[in-house]
Amino acid sequence: MEKLIYIFLFTLFFTGCKKEEIKFYSDKNYVQFVKSYADSTVLSFFYYAGENEIIIPIVLKLIGKPLQESGQFKISVVDEETTALPDYYKMPEKTFFKPGQYMDTVYLTLKNAPELRNREVRLVIELQEGEILYPGQFYYSRLIYRFSDLILKPEWWDELVEKSYLGKYSEKKFRYFMLATGVGIIRDEERDKLWALSLKFKYYLRKLKDEGRPVIEDNGMDMLDGIPVLG
C-alpha cells in the first residue's frame, strides 16, 4: 500500500511535463479578406487618365496555422448583388494561399467600358470553400467594388484640401487639376504632395490667365480666385 502511495506521488510530479497542443481558431484553416464588407471600394477610371484596366490588389489573411503547402480557396461573384457585366472585370486567376505565411495577395482587374461613363456599377465578390481553406468571418468574406468612368469627388479632396489647398470641389476644377498635374489619385501616404500639386495647378491657371484664357467656373467665378493655397 505504502509503495503504491509513493508511486502515485511520483507520477503527480511529472504531470507538469505534458505537452499541450494549443488549439487555433479551430482545427480547420480559414481565409478572409483584410478589408471589411462594410467598407466598399469606390473608384472611377477618370482618376486613372488613359488607363482602360485597373488592377486591384486584394489582401487576404489566414486564420490558423501557416500552411505546409499551397492551399486552394475560391472567390466567386455574388450574382444577385452584382450589376457589373462580366466584360467589366476579370476575377483573380490565382487562388492559392502560399505556404508558410499569414498574408497573401490576389489581383482583380476592372475594365473600362463606354457604358461606365454614364453610370456606376457594382461588383460583389465572396470567398468560397476550397479543398483545405474555408471562408472566415462573414464581414471579411465579401467585398464590394463600385466603379465607373464618372467624374466623382475624390475621397482625398476632404475638408483640409478644401480649406488650405484647392478650395471648393467642382467637376470642372478637378478636370483642370488633373490636366495640370496629371494626378487624379492621391493616396494617404502621398498627402505631403498636396501642397506642391496645388501650387502646380495654381501656376497653370495663372499662365492660362496671362495668355488671355482664364478658366471660369460654371458659376461665373474665376477659378483662380477659389484656390486658397499660398504662393
Next chain:
Amino acid sequence: MKSKIIFIGVLNILLLYGCLKDKGNYDYKEINKVKIYYSAYTAFAILGDAVEIEAILRFENKSDTTRFKYEWNVNGEIVSHGKVLKYVGKQIGSFYGQFTVIDTITGFRQIGRNVMIVVNSPYNKGWAILSKKNGQTEISQINLKTQGTDVVYYPFYNIYKTANEENIQGEPIALVEHYSGSKGPEILVMLEGGEGSMELDGKTMKRTIYTSQEFIDGYPEDFSIKDVSYLQYTNVILDRKGNIYTRYIKKPNNGFHQTAYNSTPVYIPKGMKITHLIHSNFNKTNHLMMFDEKNRRFLVMGSGTPSHSGEISELFYNAEYPQNYIPLDNTGENKLLYASAYNQIFGGCEYMVIFKTPENKYIYQTFAVEFGSSLKKLRIPSKDFYKDISEADITDKTIFWRLKTRNFLFFTGGIDNDILYYYDIDREKIKAIDHFEGREIVSIHPKSGNLEMGVCLKDGEFRVYDITLETLLSDTPVILYEESGFGEIVHLIWRYGNSGYILN
C-alpha cells in the same frame, strides 16, 4: 518510528545554528566629513580643447586628510583620480561632472554636487572662406578669441575634410549660413558640378543633405543654383534662369528638411525672371524682397506668419514718385546693380538700390517697406532718396556691401577690381580705403556689429579692416588681421551663429 528520528534530527540541526560564533565587526569609526566646492560650476570648452575644474575640499578634521582618494566622473565614467579635472571634450553637448571623496579605510564615499561642462563647436562663429586650393574646393574658418584686451585669430583650414574625411566635389560658388526657428545653423555650400550643392551642420561641419535630394520630383531640368533665402515659414531657391522654387516649413523649430522643394517653379501673373533676392532679417521684416528683371519690378514675398508665408505680390507705390526717381514697379532700361536692406525694425525695413542708367550713370535710391499680415506699404523717405553717384569707380566687377546699421556703403572698384572704397552716405563722400595693386578683390563681408570688414583677394589673402568711424575718417587703413594660404578664394561670409544676429 523512522520518521520520528528524522524529525528530531532536523530539529537538532536548527537549534545548533544558534551556537555559531558571530565574528562580524560592529565597531563604529569616526567619519571625517568634507565639504566639496569647485573652482567653476559651469565650464565652457571648445571641442578638442581641455577644460579644467578643481575640486576644493574643506575637511572637518584637517589633521586627518591623508586616508582619502578621489574620483572625477563625467557622465557616469571615471575620468580622473586627482583633484583637478582636465577634460577634453570629444563631442559637442552638455556633460555633467561629479567629484567623489573616498575614505580608503571605511570605503565611505562623499559626493559633491554636479558641475556642468559645455562643449561647444569651434565652428560656431567666425569668418568662413570658400576657396579652391590645389584643384580642391575647401572651406576654411577663422575664429576669434578675446584674451584680455586683445583679439586673437585662429585659422582652421579645410574644415570640411577634417569633419567628413572626404574632399568637396564640385566647383565653389558661395556659402550661406542659415537658421530654422531655434534650430541651426546650417551652411549651404553652393557648388557647380559633382553632386551639386550641399547642406552642412553648422556646428560639426558634417554634410547633412545634398540639395538635389531636397526636391519633391527630383532636380528641375538644367537647374543651376544662384541664391537662396531661408525665411521662417518658406524657403526659396533661385536658379540662374531666374526661376524660384519654394518649400513650406510648417514647424520651423523642427529643422530645415521636414519638407521638400516644389519641383515646379513659382509662376505669378506676368511671369518673372528673378535676378536678385534682397535679403533682410526676416525675423523682423516679415518679408523677402526680389527683383523681377522680366517685368522690371520689385516683388515682395511674405514670411512672418504661416497664414501669408510664400505669398508674392508686386510692390506698388500709391502716390506719385518724386522727380527723376526710377519707379519701382517699372524700372525701365535701368539695370539693377545692387540692392540691400538696412535699418531693419519689426514689421519692415528700408532699402537702397543702385541702378546703372542707359547713359552709364549710377543712381542711388532708397525706399521703405512696412510689412504685416494685412499691411504692405511702400514709402519713399522725405530726404536722401535719390543720389547720382556716377563719380564712383564702379565697374562690372564691383562688389557692394551696405552696412545694415551704419550709413556706409562699401564697394570695390578699379579696372582690376583691386580698390576698396566706402561711400559715406550721410556726408556724400567716397573714399578709397586700400589699393591692392592688381590683386583682385573677390568678396567682402562685415563682422557682426559692422565695425570690422573682411576682405578676400583672389590670390588667397584674407584681411580684416577696422571700419570704425575714427579709422574711416583717417587717411591710414588699419588692418586688424591678415592671413594667406587659402588658395583661390571665391567667397567670404561672417558666421553669425544664430538667427538673432543675422544680417544685422
